[in-house]
Amino acid sequence: MGVRVTNGRALLAAVMGLGVAVSAQAGEYPDIGPLPALKVDAAKAELGKRLFFDKRLSGDAGIACSTCHVPENGFGSKEALSPGYPGNGNFRNAQSVINTAYKKVWLHDGRIGTDLNDVTREMITEDYIMNMDMRIMQERLKQDPVYVEMFKAAGKNEPSNGGARSIIPEYLKSLTSRNAPFDSGKMSASAKSGMALFKGKAGCIQCHNGPLLSDQKPHNTGVPENFDVFLDPMNHQAFIAFAMFQGIPNYMNLKRDPGYLNITLDPKDMGKFITPSLRELKYTAPYMHNGTIKMLAEVVEFYNQGGGKDSNKSPLLKPLQLSKAEKKDLVAFLEALSGDQLTSDQYVWKGEYPAEYPAIDNWTQVRN
Numbered sequence: 001m002g003v004r005v006t007n008g009r010a011l012l013a014a015v016m017g018l019g020v021a022v023s024a025q026a027g028e029y030p031d032i033g034p035l036p037a038l039k040v041d042a043a044k045a046e047l048g049k050r051l052f053f054d055k056r057l058s059g060d061a062g063i064a065c066s067t068c069h070v071p072e073n074g075f076g077s078k079e080a081l082s083p084g085y086p087g088n089g090n091f092r093n094a095q096s097v098i099n100t101a102y103k104k105v106w107l108h109d110g111r112i113g114t115d116l117n118d119v120t121r122e123m124i125t126e127d128y129i130m131n132m133d134m135r136i137m138q139e140r141l142k143q144d145p146v147y148v149e150m151f152k153a154a155g156k157n158e159p160s161n162g163g164a165r166s167i168i169p170e171y172l173k174s175l176t177s178r179n180a181p182f183d184s185g186k187m188s189a190s191a192k193s194g195m196a197l198f199k200g201k202a203g204c205i206q207c208h209n210g211p212l213l214s215d216q217k218p219h220n221t222g223v224p225e226n227f228d229v230f231l232d233p234m235n236h237q238a239f240i241a242f243a244m245f246q247g248i249p250n251y252m253n254l255k256r257d258p259g260y261l262n263i264t265l266d267p268k269d270m271g272k273f274i275t276p277s278l279r280e281l282k283y284t285a286p287y288m289h290n291g292t293i294k295m296l297a298e299v300v301e302f303y304n305q306g307g308g309k310d311s312n313k314s315p316l317l318k319p320l321q322l323s324k325a326e327k328k329d330l331v332a333f334l335e336a337l338s339g340d341q342l343t344s345d346q347y348v349w350k351g352e353y354p355a356e357y358p359a360i361d362n363w364t365q366v367r368n
Helices: 007-015 044-052 116-125 136-140 145-153 160-172 189-199 232-247 297-305 324-335
Strands: none
Touching: 007 324, 044 145, 044 160, 044 232, 116 160, 136 160, 160 297, 189 324
16 A cells, blocks of 8 residues: 555554554544543532523623523534524524533634633623623622622622623533443443544544543534525624624635634634534534534534545545444444433523513612
């Protein structure tokens, strides 16, 4: 084949017909073992849960964080393109926030790499997402006696926008995978075969490694564009608002999602996106940054074909030549990365919220 084999594992892979390019995968990348436990402050998480499901955190009190991050959909968007602020659409699929507390970089393009406090602030204040002036949000929270008591219980003097930004991430820490067969060691024989393919012949571990099964780095896999972004004026205006604010060149004529180019403004980064976590995949369809693939089996077939077509596509992607049985086993392994659905009262706020704000007499003199 004209390839010089330099180590025993590569020789074994070549003999088995797996190809040298994906030979020593498992030993070269961080282990895909279980997630470490997180300490969660119960009072703060309970307050964060109420905030996460409260529509009053958006400008017109029309949507909540949970509008896009739906519990029954693995805390991701059930639509290909997430709902936007009323009067807008959106141009990407909202990622699951399960296990997001473990990340070091957030959002499909990786534009936030500081902490979840900053992610929370952007999601609440961005005009095409929740469009909230945090000074108004603070006053809304202070007018709710339930929040006044919950903030005290959480060690905060009174409701504040800074307090809310720090409290919501504490709730997100509670949203971690529970009882996934992969973590419990109760995988089926098919899933175990799929894991061997994942680490070997299929080469998935090259990008999907570590406990999150993500290297948290940008790659171009040739995912096709979702042209609903550009053909639907509601979605397109959200795209324009984002691109204009981010300083993306020629955004009015752009007909593709720039991805990581948003960070570097380097043309070679066009179409790169941060490797998503593979945990809880069973619940989070549709897939990819723009929701263009509906089923997990279709995702596997997409990579079996070597990804899509793109001049910037990663050289890591090659046709895999997986058999029908191998593709089935790989899907079984990916499904084994999903655990219990987090839809109980422990994770979802099911209480009532005030329907309106009653007028306050002499409001300038009133203090909580």
